[in-house]
Each structure stands twice: as C-alpha cells, then as structure tokens.
Amino acid sequence: MEKQIEAVVSAPSIALEKSIEATRKLGKDASELTRLKKAHSFWTSLGPGLITGAADDDPSGIATYSQTGAQYGFQLLWLAGFTFPLMAFVQEMCARIGLTTGRGLAGNIRINYPKGVLYTCALLLFVANTLNIGADIGAMAKATQLLDPHLHFGLLVAGFTFFCLFLQIFTPYEQYAKYLKYLVLVLFSYVATAFIAHIDFKELFFHTFVPSLTLSKEQLFLITGILGTTISPYLFFWQTSHEVEEEILHGKTSIRLREGTTNQEVKKMRVDVWTGMFVSNAVMYFIIATCAAVLFTNGIHTIHTAADAAAALKPLAGDYAFLLFALGIIGMGLLAVPVLAGSAAYTAAESFKWKSGLYRKLHQARAFYGVIIFSMIIGMVINFFGIDPIKMLIYSAVVNGLVAPLILFLIVQMTSNPRVVKDRVNHPFVAALGWYVTGLMTICGIATIISFVL
16 A cells, blocks of 8 residues: 555646756746645645545546535535535544554554444445445446447446456556556546636635525435545545555554554645645535536536546537546546555455565455455446436435444444544544534434435
8 A cells, every 4th residue: 555655746846846957957936836736735735535535536526526516506515615624524533543552543443442333334435435335337338428329338337347447456556557547637627627617706705605405305316426425435544554554664564563643644644645635625616616616507407427527528628528427537547546545455355464465475365355346346336227227326325325424323332432543632622523423414414324224
C-alpha cells in the first residue's frame, strides 16, 4: 500500500521539483522560489487523506450527485458544504485510530468488541462493497458503450472484471495508478462547465448556504444515497489502514513501534485529511451545480442512461462530452474498484488474522486475494440480473448509507475511549459531532426503509 501512496503523490511532486530547479536556473526572485518550495512541501505532505478523498468520487458518487442536480436543480446544493466538515471529522477519527493503535479498523474492532460485532461489520462491508463494485463495473461498461454502442454489455462487464483482477493480482498497483489517476482530472470538466453554462448565480448562492428540503420519498432516498456515497463505510476502513501502511513505510514494522503518535504527526494528518475531503466535496458541489444548470433547466429530471449524465458536459465538450464522461467513469472505476475490493479484503484479513497486502504475491496471501476475487466475481454477476447500471449506482450509495451508522457508532466510541486511543481522545465538540452524524444517518436510513415499506 505504501507504493500506492507514492504513486499518487510522486508525479506532481516531480513537476514541482523541476519548477524549483528551473526557477533557480533563471535566477528569479527568492519569493517565487519560496512559494514553489512551500507548494512542493505541501504536496509531499499529502497521502492517505488525499487518496481517500479522491476514491470517494467513484462512479457511484458521480451518478448520485448527477441525479441530485438533474432531479432537484440547485435545491440540495447546500449538502456539499454540509457534508464536508462531517466527512472530514469522521475520516480524522479513523486516521487517529490507525495512528495511535498501529492497527486497522477491523483489528481494533476485533480487540475491543465481541466477535459477533466484528463479523457483522465485516459482512455488511463485504455486501456494500460488492454491490458497489458491481455498480462501478456496470457503469464502466455503459460508459464504454457511449463510444461504441455496438459493443456487447456482458462482454464489457466481464472484460473490465478480469482486467481489474489481473491488475490487482499480477501488476503492482503503482505501475498503472500513476497513469490512470490523471483520468480523474476529467471530473474537473464539471467545474469548468459550471462557469460556461448559463447559471442563475443568485439561485446558486442562495441554495449553497440556505438549506431546503421537500422530504418526499424520492428526495429522502436520494439524501440517504448522498450521505452514503460521501460518508462511506469502505472509506473508514481504507483511511485507517492507509495510516498504518504509511507508518510501515517509515520503518515502523511492528505494532509496538506504531503505537502512539506525536503532535506533529497528528497535525500533518489533519492537513492531509481535510485537504482530501475538501477536494471530494468540491467535485460533488460542481457536479450537482452543472447537472442542475444543464439538465434540470432543460427538462431532464431523471438520469436513465449514461448518455443523460454525459449530457451535462456538452456546454464544454460538445460532441466530445461522451468521450470525457467515458474517460472519467472508466478512470475512476479502475481506481475505485481496487479500493473497494481491497478494503473488504483487508477487513477480512484483520478479522481472521490472515496475511494481507497487495504488495504480496498470490501464493503468499491466498485468503486475502480470495476475498478480492470472490467479491469481484459476485460484482460481475450482479450485472447480469437486468438491473439498470445507473440505478444500481444510486442503490449502492443508499446501501452504504444504511450500513454506515453501525460502524460510525463503533468509531465514535473507540475514539472517545482513552483505553483505545490513549491521550488522543475526541474533543467534546468532535465527539458530539460524531454522534450527530451517526444519529443523522440512522434516522435517514430508518426513514428511507419505512417510506418504501409503507
């Protein structure tokens, strides 16, 4: 995993180093050189938080945010600012667990709670992640069909599944992640399009800061999906494991060496986490705004196909909108699927004390890779049940929203317990906010279930 972190941060870091060197050669003023050095230092300080934030904008998130803008216009735009601090504080709690205990989230649940709680969390995460994997693979296939409608959906689904498996098992992640991650930049097309499209800025700013709800069954379902795809269970486990892997990268190869943390490490972690969560929620904001301006105002209130979602990019890309959308979905899918499958595998490995790690060969961690393969195959099969891929993306977000409260309850409890995190317990305000998020997602989940039962 440490190689993954290096891959994600290395390219921009090298570019900044070259800029610094060029500035020296040109003899430019010291202030410009200082600014470049600060930018380089800031970029290299980012790691697990930035990666987690980027992984949050997977195809499921893109579909949910797009549907939000198309169906309700700017009305729910305020949710981007609302979820940002909630998401950041939750991910900071997860990071603190990893830094202070030297273990992943599942490892801490195993030590501090009955086995039944651990196995329930592991099972729920596996189910949510597998559904999410299936939805992402289906979205990648549908996005590819935008480029060539004659391509067979089933063959594309199988192709992406086995391609992702091959990369995860036989190819070091950093060899392809450092190239595919640039496809994530396609998502910023929504940022550019938001400024090109004819937006009523008065309405935009109003709904950015003033909450508005209709509380219909459909809106409640979508809000649960937004919370689920933004404050996602797999990100909790991924963040904690990443912090542990980061410490291993710096030579802390035993739990004894990893236990405890310094004020400097906590400060660095907070900058990293809040930066990553800001990027994630900024992308969410502009996707909703762009789809509201382009789709909602033109009478497209339901996204039935990938083509409907891609249409939001037409003001910027014109006939190339489908290409941009396809590249973004495929790139994010290829990056997100290993995160989803990997977080489920790491959770199972910590639960049963298996050898784990994507840096290991298949024969060195058969059970770990077995979970990845099993999850991927089930995700692939889901696509052959005739479920619409766009709807499945939104359904997977809602499932995450239903699973998250249970795991959040454990996270807030552990980070408030000095026996677990020593002197790094939650500030009373942070603890209150953690319980608020847990309660909010619980109420939304229960209300969503009741609204569909009645």
